[in-house]
Amino acid sequence: MTVKPIHIIGGGLAGSEAAWQIAEAGVPVVLHEMRPVRGTEAHKTEGLAELVCSNSFRSDDSLSNAVGQLHWEMRRLGSVIIAKGDAHQVPAGGALAVDRDGFSQAVTAALEGHPLITIDRAEIAGLPPVDWDNVIIATGPLTSPALAQGIQSLTGEDSLAFFDAIAPIVHFDSVDMDQAWFQSRYDKVGPGGTGADYINCPLDRDQYEAFIDALLAAEKTEFKEWEGTPYFDGCLPIEVMAERGRETLRWGPMKPVGLTNKHNPTVKAYAVVQLRQDNALGTLFNMTGFQTKLKYGEQAAIFRMIPGLQNAEFARLGGIHRNTYLNSPKLLDERLRLKADPRLRFAGQITGCEGYVESAAIGLLAGRMAAAERLGRDLALPPATTALGALVNHITGGHIVTIDEGPRSFQPMNINFGLFPHIEGQATHGPDGKKLKGPAKSVARKHALTARAKAEMEAWAGGVEVQAAE
Numbered sequence: 001m002t003v004k005p006i007h008i009i010g011g012g013l014a015g016s017e018a019a020w021q022i023a024e025a026g027v028p029v030v031l032h033e034m035r036p037v038r039g040t041e042a043h044k045t046e047g048l049a050e051l052v053c054s055n056s057f058r059s060d061d062s063l064s065n066a067v068g069q070l071h072w073e074m075r076r077l078g079s080v081i082i083a084k085g086d087a088h089q090v091p092a093g094g095a096l097a098v099d100r101d102g103f104s105q106a107v108t109a110a111l112e113g114h115p116l117i118t119i120d121r122a123e124i125a126g127l128p129p130v131d132w133d134n135v136i137i138a139t140g141p142l143t144s145p146a147l148a149q150g151i152q153s154l155t156g157e158d159s160l161a162f163f164d165a166i167a168p169i170v171h172f173d174s175v176d177m178d179q180a181w182f183q184s185r186y187d188k189v190g191p192g193g194t195g196a197d198y199i200n201c202p203l204d205r206d207q208y209e210a211f212i213d214a215l216l217a218a219e220k221t222e223f224k225e226w227e228g229t230p231y232f233d234g235c236l237p238i239e240v241m242a243e244r245g246r247e248t249l250r251w252g253p254m255k256p257v258g259l260t261n262k263h264n265p266t267v268k269a270y271a272v273v274q275l276r277q278d279n280a281l282g283t284l285f286n287m288t289g290f291q292t293k294l295k296y297g298e299q300a301a302i303f304r305m306i307p308g309l310q311n312a313e314f315a316r317l318g319g320i321h322r323n324t325y326l327n328s329p330k331l332l333d334e335r336l337r338l339k340a341d342p343r344l345r346f347a348g349q350i351t352g353c354e355g356y357v358e359s360a361a362i363g364l365l366a367g368r369m370a371a372a373e374r375l376g377r378d379l380a381l382p383p384a385t386t387a388l389g390a391l392v393n394h395i396t397g398g399h400i401v402t403i404d405e406g407p408r409s410f411q412p413m414n415i416n417f418g419l420f421p422h423i424e425g426q427a428t429h430g431p432d433g434k435k436l437k438g439p440a441k442s443v444a445r446k447h448a449l450t451a452r453a454k455a456e457m458e459a460w461a462g463g464v465e466v467q468a469a470e
């Protein structure tokens, strides 16, 4: 019996990985890639899986780094992206960095050489034809406008964001709650709130003035040519607000009204930075209204000037650039299919993950899901305790709904330990019998999280292999 092909649109990191996984499962694939017929603002070659910017897949440490753990899981699942990355590695300390041309050429050759993969160099300029019954859309942050419009016609005006306005996100356990406190402005409860939903960090006048000085003096990332789109109202970078006047932030995201510092109730803060819960687990908090295009190196130092954040660890830093991504928790089901048209499955950065590795990882999972569907098999979702499971959970619904009005809160994110469910029972004492504190405690927690992830990934992958062999 001939098996009908699965169509993939976009031969980037996610689409290439998805194609490989589907073909390896024995299902034919047609991969539609518009380059070189039509280019994007960032791609420069016609190679599949082109890296548009840095050549790094980030840390390869699978013991104490979340992206390293994701590498480990992808290797376990036969990822072509990680295999070719390993084969074309260049020295980069603990990171997996690659020779970008050698890497892209190797992925292209592997896909071109696979008997079940056909590569079609053409733009899909609108919704896919109706007779394509199993489609993966992996067209990335620079999806061509004609296809973006087609998707928008299915999802509604507001559902495809064209800007990535990102405020920094902080690990809750790095916030100093002896200085900060929980309270919503005017103790407002709001839908789903408790009246104490925000973390508040108080600044006195001197601290505020020093913070503004640092913002004004800091180096900013200049928009590239393709980023010349105007800012949305209500989404101005904080440094732009500071340039408009030293008091602007105090009347905007740093306004101190409706709040009482529980550590110092008689003294009114001159300004307050608020952080809002960012994930259902309560392990991550975003800095409300703090979208910024300060250079990464500057951000951490400047934000650590804020009382309560002096030791802050950032799950992601802020930034603003054009980015096409779906409001996935609303629009996709748990198998990454569009609720409005389930023959369309999404993968890669367009789903709201961020980064080469994460995009490829979601491509891997989407490919396996699409192949299982075609073969009439059930594919259990990877456990939320694995890096892959934690990432897909973030995309399809792990995220909380904001408690107050304003732009929706779902934002693209790299894999990080804040997305993993809490773990009990990690080592509390070192080999010397002394109680672990500070960084040593944090390392023990990371080791426990990655050990659990590996065991659970091993069990999941083993189960999938048994099923495929039956």
Ligand SMILES: Cc1cc2nc3c(=O)[nH]c(=O)nc-3n(C[C@H](O)[C@H](O)[C@H](O)COP(=O)(O)OP(=O)(O)OC[C@H]3O[C@@H](n4cnc5c(N)ncnc54)[C@H](O)[C@@H]3O)c2cc1C
Pocket (backbone or CB within 6 Å): 009, 010, 011, 012, 013, 014, 015, 032, 033, 034, 035, 039, 040, 042, 043, 049, 050, 051, 052, 053, 054, 055, 056, 122, 123, 124, 125, 126, 138, 139, 140, 141, 142, 143, 144, 147, 347, 348, 349, 350, 354, 355, 356, 357, 359, 360
């Ligand atoms: C300018 C920029 C810099 C970035 N820098 C980094 C970085 O340094 N490190 C990092 O980890 N991440 C970076 N990212 C984020 C992200 O990881 C990458 O964009 C990543 O390539 C996303 O993978 P993807 O497969 O989802 O999309 P892509 O790799 O972009 O692949 C999408 C593919 O779809 C094709 N396509 C688009 N529309 C159509 C259509 N209608 N028909 C057919 N084909 C189509 C495109 O040509 C492209 O090949 C950057 C993103 C941008 C935009």
